[in-house]
Amino acid sequence: MELMEAMKGRRSVRNFQDRMVPETQVRDILKVMDFSPNAGNRNSIRTVVLTNRDGIEYIGKAHTTIIRNFNRGIVSLPTEEAIEKSPSAFHNAPMVVALFGPKNFYFSPADAYILAQNMALAAYEQGVSTCIVGEVLNSLGTEKGQALQAAFGIPENFAPQAYVTMGYCKGPYPKRPSRHYADVIYR
Numbered sequence: 046m047e048l049m050e051a052m053k054g055r056r057s058v059r060n061f062q063d064r065m066v067p068e069t070q071v072r073d074i075l076k077v078m079d080f081s082p083n084a085g086n087r088n089s090i091r092t093v094v095l096t097n098r099d100g101i102e103y104i105g106k107a108h109t110t111i112i113r114n115f116n117r118g119i120v121s122l123p124t125e126e127a128i129e130k131s132p133s134a135f136h137n138a139p140m141v142v143a144l145f146g147p148k149n150f151y152f153s154p155a156d157a158y159i160l161a162q163n164m165a166l167a168a169y170e171q172g173v174s175t176c177i178v179g180e181v182l183n184s185l186g187t188e189k190g191q192a193l194q195a196a197f198g199i200p201e202n203f204a205p206q207a208y209v210t211m212g213y214c215k216g217p218y219p220k221r222p223s224r225h226y227a228d229v230i231y232r
C-alpha cells in the first residue's frame with residue numbers, strides 16, 4: 046500500500062470484534078519502532094502489549110476517571126470505587142499497546158506519539174484497526190496502577206505517554222471526519 050493511501054484511509058476505530066490480532070502480526074506492526082525518528086535517538090520508549098482483559102479494563106477506566114477529574118479541576122488520584130464505575134477509554138479493544146517513556150525526558154510524549162501514528166499506519170496496511178488514546182496525566186498513578194506497571198517490568202521513573210488500541214473493526218469502518226485546519230500560510 047502506498048503511504049499516502051494509508052494516511053488518507055486510516056481512521057480511529059472505537060468498536061472492535063472480540064478477537065485478538067495474532068502475536069506475530071502485532072510484532073510485525075511494532076517493527077516500526079526500529080525505523081521511527083526519536084529524540085536524540087535515545088530509543089527510550091518501552092512498549093507493553095496489553096492482552097489481559099482485566100488489566101486493559103482497569104487502565105482504560107482509570108484513564109477516563111483521571112481525565113474527567115482533571116476537567117473538573119480535581120488533581121488528586123481517583124478512588125478505586127470511582128474507577129470501577131467509569132467507562133473505559135479503550136472502548137472494547139481486545140488489546141492495547143501502551144507506550145511508556147521516562148518521566149524526566151521532555152520528548153517522551155513526542156517520541157510516543159510518533160511511534161503511535163507509525164503503528165497505526167502499519168496496522169492499517171495489514172487490515173488491523175487502531176485508535177490512538179492520548180495520555181494526559183498518569184493512568185497508572187494509583188497504587189494498583191503502580192503495581193501493574195511493576196508487574197510489566199517498567200521502572201517507576203517511567204510513565205505511560207500514549208496508547209494504541211488494536212483489533213478488528215466491528216461494523217462499518219468510520220467515515221473520514223471533517224477537518225478544520227486553516228489555510229496554510231506560504232510566503
Ligand SMILES: Cc1cc2nc3c(=O)[nH]c(=O)nc-3n(C[C@H](O)[C@H](O)[C@H](O)COP(=O)(O)O)c2cc1C
Pocket residue numbers: 055056057058059134158176177178179180219222
Ligand atoms: C494526541 C491524540 C490523542 C487522542 N486521544 C483520543 C482519546 O483519548 N480517545 C479517542 O477515542 N480518540 C483519541 N484520539 C483519536 C482522535 O479523536 C482522532 O484521531 C480524530 O477524531 C480524527 O479521526 P481519525 O483518526 O479517524 O482521522 C486521539 C488522537 C490523538 C492524535
